[in-house]
Amino acid sequence: MSAPSAVESAAPAVVEIRGLTKIFRDFWRRPKVRAVDGLDLEVRPGEIFGLLGPNGSGKTTTLKIMLGLLFPSGGEVRVFGRPPHDIATKRRIGYLPEESALYGYLTPRETLDFYGRLFALPAAPRRERAGQLLRMVGLAHAAERPVGEFSKGMSRRIGLAQALINDPELVVLDEPTAGLDPIGCRQIKDLMLALARRGKTIVLSSHLLADVEDVCDRIVILYNGRIRAQGGVTDLLEKKDLTRITVPAVPAETLRAVIGMLRESTGRAPEVEHPTMDLEHFFLQVVEEAHRSSQAPSGVGRADGTARYLDGREAGRGN
Amino acid sequence: MQTECGVAGPGGFLIRVGGMARLTFRSAVRSRLVLTLALVLLAVVAGLPATLKGDGTPAGGARVILHYTLGLAALVLGVVTLWTACGAIAEEVERKHIQLLVSKPVRPAEIWLGKWLGILCMDALFLGAAGLAVYAQAARYAAALPPAARQGLRQEVLAARRAWRPAADPVEETVDAAYRSLAARRALPPNVPARETRAELRKQALARFTVVPPGTARVWDLPASRRVRVPAAGTPLTLRYRLVSTGPGRFAAAGVWRIGTAENPALAEEAARIMRAGTHDLTFPAGALARAAGEGRALRIEFRNGDAETSAAVVFDPEEPVRILAPGGSFGGNCARTVLVLLCVMALVAAVGLAASSALSFPVATFAAAAAIAAALMIRYFAAAAAEPEAGHVHRHGHAQATDGQSAWLRAGERVIPALDVLVAPATRFAPLGRFADGVLVSWGFLGGAAGVLGVGYPALLALLSIGVLRRREVALPA
Numbered sequence: 001m002s003a004p005s006a007v008e009s010a011a012p013a014v015v016e017i018r019g020l021t022k023i024f025r026d027f028w029r030r031p032k033v034r035a036v037d038g039l040d041l042e043v044r045p046g047e048i049f050g051l052l053g054p055n056g057s058g059k060t061t062t063l064k065i066m067l068g069l070l071f072p073s074g075g076e077v078r079v080f081g082r083p084p085h086d087i088a089t090k091r092r093i094g095y096l097p098e099e100s101a102l103y104g105y106l107t108p109r110e111t112l113d114f115y116g117r118l119f120a121l122p123a124a125p126r127r128e129r130a131g132q133l134l135r136m137v138g139l140a141h142a143a144e145r146p147v148g149e150f151s152k153g154m155s156r157r158i159g160l161a162q163a164l165i166n167d168p169e170l171v172v173l174d175e176p177t178a179g180l181d182p183i184g185c186r187q188i189k190d191l192m193l194a195l196a197r198r199g200k201t202i203v204l205s206s207h208l209l210a211d212v213e214d215v216c217d218r219i220v221i222l223y224n225g226r227i228r229a230q231g232g233v234t235d236l237l238e239k240k241d242l243t244r245i246t247v248p249a250v251p252a253e254t255l256r257a258v259i260g261m262l263r264e265s266t267g268r269a270p271e272v273e274h275p276t277m278d279l280e281h282f283f284l285q286v287v288e289e290a291h292r293s294s295q296a297p298s299g300v301g302r303a304d305g306t307a308r309y310l311d312g313r314e315a316g317r318g319n
Numbered sequence: 320m321q322t323e324c325g326v327a328g329p330g331g332f333l334i335r336v337g338g339m340a341r342l343t344f345r346s347a348v349r350s351r352l353v354l355t356l357a358l359v360l361l362a363v364v365a366g367l368p369a370t371l372k373g374d375g376t377p378a379g380g381a382r383v384i385l386h387y388t389l390g391l392a393a394l395v396l397g398v399v400t401l402w403t404a405c406g407a408i409a410e411e412v413e414r415k416h417i418q419l420l421v422s423k424p425v426r427p428a429e430i431w432l433g434k435w436l437g438i439l440c441m442d443a444l445f446l447g448a449a450g451l452a453v454y455a456q457a458a459r460y461a462a463a464l465p466p467a468a469r470q471g472l473r474q475e476v477l478a479a480r481r482a483w484r485p486a487a488d489p490v491e492e493t494v495d496a497a498y499r500s501l502a503a504r505r506a507l508p509p510n511v512p513a514r515e516t517r518a519e520l521r522k523q524a525l526a527r528f529t530v531v532p533p534g535t536a537r538v539w540d541l542p543a544s545r546r547v548r549v550p551a552a553g554t555p556l557t558l559r560y561r562l563v564s565t566g567p568g569r570f571a572a573a574g575v576w577r578i579g580t581a582e583n584p585a586l587a588e589e590a591a592r593i594m595r596a597g598t599h600d601l602t603f604p605a606g607a608l609a610r611a612a613g614e615g616r617a618l619r620i621e622f623r624n625g626d627a628e629t630s631a632a633v634v635f636d637p638e639e640p641v642r643i644l645a646p647g648g649s650f651g652g653n654c655a656r657t658v659l660v661l662l663c664v665m666a667l668v669a670a671v672g673l674a675a676s677s678a679l680s681f682p683v684a685t686f687a688a689a690a691a692i693a694a695a696l697m698i699r700y701f702a703a704a705a706a707e708p709e710a711g712h713v714h715r716h717g718h719a720q721a722t723d724g725q726s727a728w729l730r731a732g733e734r735v736i737p738a739l740d741v742l743v744a745p746a747t748r749f750a751p752l753g754r755f756a757d758g759v760l761v762s763w764g765f766l767g768g769a770a771g772v773l774g775v776g777y778p779a780l781l782a783l784l785s786i787g788v789l790r791r792r793e794v795a796l797p798a
Contacts, residue, residue, distance in 0.1 A: 024797060067422045069795035090424040091325065097422075101415040103342065105349035117338030118423040120331030146349075162419070166325070172422075 012081060014170055014201045015043035015066060019075035022061050022225075035061040037225035039075070043170075043203055048196050050212040050233075051205040053222035059205035060098055062222075063174050066203070067095055079170065091119065094168030098175045098205075100159035104148025108139055108158050111147055112165055119166040125309075126165075132307035133161035138187075152179035160188065167309055171195060173204040177211050186284055189215050194306050213237070246275065325424075335425050339433020344440045347403055353441065356399050360445060363391045364452040368460075377461075377468045381476040384456050386756035392449040393661045393752075400442055400665050404672025405688055407434040408789075409681040417794045427789035431677070431782050435669055442665040450658035454651065473650070474555065475600075478758040481647030482559075484639070485539035485620070488528040494520045525637055529563075531574075532632045536623040539641050540581075543617045555602040557644040558589075558620065561636040562596045572633045573625040576601055578643075580611050584619050593633060618643065647760035656761040660751040663766075663773035667746060668692065670778035677785040677792070695743040702740035705733050745772050 020039040026032045036058040043049045051059040064070045065077055068085035082089045102111055112130035121129070134140045137157035142150070147158055156179050163171060173192075177185040192202050192215050206212050212219060213233060220230040229236065250258075255272065262270045277285075325331055347353055371383045408430070411417040420430060457477055461469050497520045501507045507516060531537045558576060572593040579586035587603040611618060620641050624630050635641070671691060675684035749769040751761045 064418070064795045069418050069421055070793050087424045087426065090422065093422065095419065095422040097415070097418050099415060101417075101419050103346070103416060105346060106342075110345070114338055114342055115419075115423065117334050117341075118420070118425045120325035120327070120334045120424075122326055122334075 011045045013042040014045050014080060015041070015049075015203065016078045016081075017041045017062070017066075017075070018077075020062065020065065020072055020077060021074035022058070022065060022070065023073040035225050036065070039222075039225070039227060041220055041227070041230070043201060045201050046196060046199050047217040048192055048202045048204070048215050050216035050219035051203065051222060052207065052209065052212055052219055053205075054207060057222040058225035059207075059222055060174055061225075063172055063203065063205055067093065067172060091166065092169045094163035094166060094171045096156075096159050096163040096171075096173045096176055098178065100152075100155040102147045102155055102158055102162075104146060106147055107144050108134055108147060108161070109143045111158055112161055115162040116165045121166070129165055129167075129307065129309055130161075132309060133164060136191075136305065136307045136310075137161045153181055153184055156180055157184065160191075164307065164310060169200060171200055171202045173202065175206055175208075176204055177206065177208055182284060185211065191306060195310065198311070249274075332429065335429045336433045336436065339425070339430055340437040340440060343403075343407060343434050343437025347437070347441045352399065352403065353445075356395070356445060357448075359395050360392050360449055363395060364388055364449060364456070367391060368456060377464050377472050378476045381457055381460055381472055382756045384453060384460060385476070386752050388456070389449060389453045389657070389661075389755070390752050392453075393446070393664070396442060396445050396449075397665060397668050400438060400668045401672045401688055401692070402685065403438050403441070404434070404669040405676045405684040406681050407438065407673055408676040408785075409679060409684050412794055413681065415795075421794050427786045428782070430789070431673060431785050435666070435673055435778065435782070438669040438673075439662070439666055442669070443662055446658050446662050446665070450654055454654045457650075474758075475557070476756070476758045477650045478646070479648035479650055479653035479760040480557065480644035480758050481760045481762070483541050483618070483643040483645060485541050485641065488637070490521065490524045490528065490637070493524040493527070497524070529635045529637050529640065530632055531622060531624045531635070533572075533624050533627040533630045536621055537635070539620045541618040541620065541643060554646060555604055556608060558601040558603060558641065559598060559644055560601075560622070560641045561598045561639055562593065562633050563636050564596050564634040571631065573630045574633070575623045575625075577621045577623070578603060578608055579619055580616055581619055584621060586611060596634075644759065647762070650758075653755060653761050656763070656766045657751045657755040659766055660749055660761060660769040660773075663749065663769040667773040667777050670781040674781040674785045678788045694739075695746065698736065698740045698743055699747065701732075701736045705736045746777055749773055 017039055020036050021034070022036040023031050024033045024035055035056075039058070039062060051062060053059050061070060065072050066079055066084055068083075068090070077084055079086075079089050080092055103114075106114065109130055112133060113126055116126035116129065131140070134143050137160060139154060139157055139161075142154070147155060150158070156176075160173075160176065163173070171192075173188075176188050176192075180188065189211060192204070196202055196215075196217075204212070204216070216233050218230070218232050219236070221228045259270060259272065326334055367388045368380075368384045371387060408417070411420065461472050461477055464472060494517055498507075498513075498517055501516070507513075558578060560576075573591070574593070575588060575590050577585045577588045586608045587606075589601050589603065591599070591601060593599065608618075620643070622633075622641075624633060672684070672688045675688040675691070678684075679687060749765070749772065751765070751769075753759075754761050754765075
């Protein structure tokens with residue numbers, strides 16, 4: 001997770017939402033659904049902020065209002081202190097939609113070139129960034145194939161790459177790991193952490209709780225368009241009445257002695273178990289070995305770290 | 320943190336609009352639309368002249384190549400343009416591409432302009448190819464003719480002749496004067512609305528200017544023109560006249576045409592026997608007449624109808640009764656300007672499609688845009704019908720119960736339809752194919768007018784409308 005200093009900074013909020021309400025209406029303007037209902041939240045600079053909730057809880061609607069794709073029925077939304085549809089605001093945002101709405105007839109390189117043009121990037125940095133991003137998402141070898149031929153996971157990677165073409169200050173990711181294999185999920189989570197380390201602010205919506213838990217500094221949980229819980233992930237999940245001690249394997253006598261001491265101190269016997277590796281880590285380990293011993297799969301190639309310009313290693317960058 | 324790494328100002332605007340235009344062009348190319356269109360146009364350009372025979376004369380054959388081939392190619396391209404434009408924004412919304420677009424720092428105006436320019440690039444490519452193919456076919460057709468026929472064809476059809484027209488007849492002034500005279504004499508018909516009285520007077524004035532009964536003559540004065548070039552020796556000048564009737568019945572008219580100056584009205588004279596209504600050409604040898612034309616002197620044209628025993632009354636077209644055609648430029652230049660005017664027409668069609676596309680779904684936009692274009696092409700006929708005083712008789716003279724509702728609609732129609740006619744009339748003025756196929760100059764002025772009205776004026780209005788809609792449209796509403 002990102003550095004606490006960034007999260008707790010006194011800088012103005014990147015996203016401020018006050019009393020946001022969104023009512024969808026039918027053709028005759030009659031109210032149909034209240035998707036968001038009096039939402040208040042703030043996203044601070046440099047944090048990874050998670051919007052959680054079941055399907056239909058208002059996560060995506062909130063993100064779309066933040067991006068100017070939908071208009072609020074009530075309340076106020078400000079991004080970088082300005083209304084969401086402000087052009088100067090949009091220059092500072094990267095967005096990965098829930099469904100990768102990419103042009104099937106463009107190749108990945110053309111896709112990135114097109115979105116780079118929308119940010120008015122000159123030709124040379126556009127080309128350079130497109131190359132770096134393609135390597136970053138492991139699709140350099142498929143740079144000249146039409147995106148329409150790609151699997152969902154490959155499209156998702158191109159979607160992520162286009163969201164970063166402008167080196168955004170605020171990255172909005174709607175279900176970023178949907179459709180990705182565990183390697184892709186891990187890469188995206190690592191990327192989010194790397195971006196946050198560089199001071200970027202990330203807002204993500206997901207219903208995959210493990211993803212959110214791994215990376216988010218703060219979360220809100222939405223249900224029927226209202227906030228049901230919010231706060232720092234550690235604060236929300238911490239069990240203050242339990243303590244876990246993890247040590248290397250110890251001889252049986254030592255373990256018995258420690259258990260005896262703990263029973264005496266707490267009045268009940270502690271649970272003792274041998275921790276297991278989680279399935280994600282096990283899977284990544286197996287695939288890593290397979291990569292070393294054979295060719296890369298036909299779809300996604302080996303990802304090449306973070307794009308240099310996102311790491312701040314590119315000469316002549318604006319920041 | 321500041322990531323203002325893009326180009327600012329007009330440079331950034333051009334990069335964004337260029338990006339949208341490239342995307343639109345690529346979309347057309349890669350959806351196989353262009354390939355299909357190329358095959359259809361190839362079939363039109365190669366196949367049509369082989370299937371249509373014209374009127375059996377070299378000029379008729381050449382006109383088929385020029386008018387029908389280029390016209391059909393433009394029609395096919397117009398349909399494709401409308402289709403592409405109607406899908407350009409509507410499909411972006413339906414496929415959710417617009418959600419990514421709108422999240423980027425691109426303005427609705429830039430999206431609209433980029434789409435429009437991308438479609439125009441496709442149109443320019445195909446119109447250019449069709450124009451070249453038609454030019455090559457016409458040249459091949461002429462090369463296969465005997466020298467004399469080829470020479471005639473190059474003077475009559477594969478040419479760019481400047482039209483020298485008389486001033487328009489003062490119909491409205493005549494109507495005003497007659498109405499004032501009746502009013503002054505208190506001779507206006509009682510209980511008849513002024514509009515109907517004026518319509519009747521207009522008919523009389525038109526008859527006075529256009530009908531030439533047997534035994535009478537009509538004279539037109541062509542103002543001095545410095546734009547008419549002195550023809551080369553042996554190059555004829557053409558007198559073109561257009562009749563809407565040679566009644567009564569199948570009676571033929573016979574008369575004499577004279578062309579000259581005020582001092583010498585019969586520099587050239589030619590007898591004519593007219594068997595049918597329509598457009599007729601009379602060729603006069605260049606000589607004294609050509610010199611007068613070249614010196615920029617006013618010309619006078621006179622038609623003297625024969626007597627009642629040998630001739631019938633003739634009725635000239637009120638809009639373009641006579642004109643002199645004199646050399647005005649090269650055929651190649653005329654062909655290029657004609658293609659550019661057609662490109663301006665496509666610019667308007669694309670703008671109409673994009674306007675519909677910004678507010679409606681693809682199928683509804685296509686239907687609405689096609690209906691709007693059809694209505695615009697027919698509005699002048701509706702306007703003429705609405706201006707007919709007979710329309711009011713239904714209300715005045717009977718069916719009172721049944722027609723009260725109708726009359727309200729009629730009154731609304733009488734106001735709305737002429738207003739719409741005024742709105743779209745400038746757009747219907749620029750039809751270059753008739754001129755081109757007749758060997759009449761499509762001038763730079765005509766092209767400039769088409770570019771201003773069809774290529775900039777109307778598209779700008781439609782763009783403002785579309786941009787207003789796009790600004791207010793929520794692009795991510797659930798389906």
